[in-house]
Amino acid sequence: MSDATAQLLLVDDDPELLQFLREELEGAGHGCIAVASGQDALLQLRQQAFALVVLDWGLPDFNGIEICRRLRSSGDTTPVLMLTAHDALDERVAALDAGADDFLTKPFELEELHARVRAQLRRQGYAAQRDATSNLELGDLSIDLIRREVKRGESAINLSQREFDLLVCLVQEAGTVLPRQQILETVWGHPFVGDPNALDVYMGYLRRKLEQSGLPQLLHTTRGVGFMARVGEIKP
Structure with a gap:
């Protein structure tokens, strides 16, 4: 649709x-x-x-x-x-x-x-569209929505349920800055009740697992607004 x-x-x-x-x-x-x-x-x-x-x-x-x-x-x-x-x-x-x-x-x-x-x-x-496709891709990142598996290139990445849901939320809208509140309500539930800093904590978890040296950066912060997934510069 x-x-x-x-x-x-x-x-x-x-x-x-x-x-x-x-x-x-x-x-x-x-x-x-x-x-x-x-x-x-x-x-x-x-x-x-x-x-x-x-x-x-x-x-x-x-x-x-x-x-x-x-x-x-x-x-x-x-x-x-x-x-x-x-x-x-x-x-x-x-x-x-x-x-x-x-x-x-x-x-x-x-x-x-x-x-x-x-x-x-x-x-x-x-x-x-889940029946039509079971995968999301962004650069060398692939996400199997059915098996809930994530890879960068040929390397499997082990994510918690919350980390996986957060990554899917961002990659589904790759190239678009998603407001913090929208992400919290999509991933944590609506109405969101809790510490909004949880989003920053989990973004840190994802970055440590996904953004290895020598690979393009995938997760970006727009200060004061939210976060975005897109293929960016090579991480040193």
Whole structure:
């Protein structure tokens, strides 16, 4: 599934925000249907398939929690990105327990909206293509997704489960700087609860195992933003 042609359902009772979301996401190449109530959202979901629902928590008829529960109880697995003004941990956990896949707290930055939409669509694309290919490659690095094995050239590299998941997260998006929070939520789980410095610790583990002298550097840091996988300069 290509996120460039994904069909999105946008649900919000604020007409200005709904129009803003539609213009932004259509401008990013997605197809969008916009509705202003939970009832209309459920009707659209019965009529056609969507790659993602961008769903407001507070709607005039059903709240986002109730819509998620109805979807999941009917067997509908369409990913849901919930927009909410609720930032308390227990409320975020309640949304996730009801079936939301991610949430974005209002007011939000435009860049984060696009990043979270891309993240949900990437996860679907990855799941869809696992039957077609079981390998990722970056330079002389190869990753067997089924056997969870990693090699640089002919040398096998022993990684822990967390190290493997972190490496896959980065290599899947090779050439793109991934924000720290996005990596933490993808690899450690959403909502992320813990010490964010764990990411730096595991990046250190990966670098020591992957980046041997005489080989190109694969893992790069963009200070203040996050990390990226790409083939770089030879390590001295």
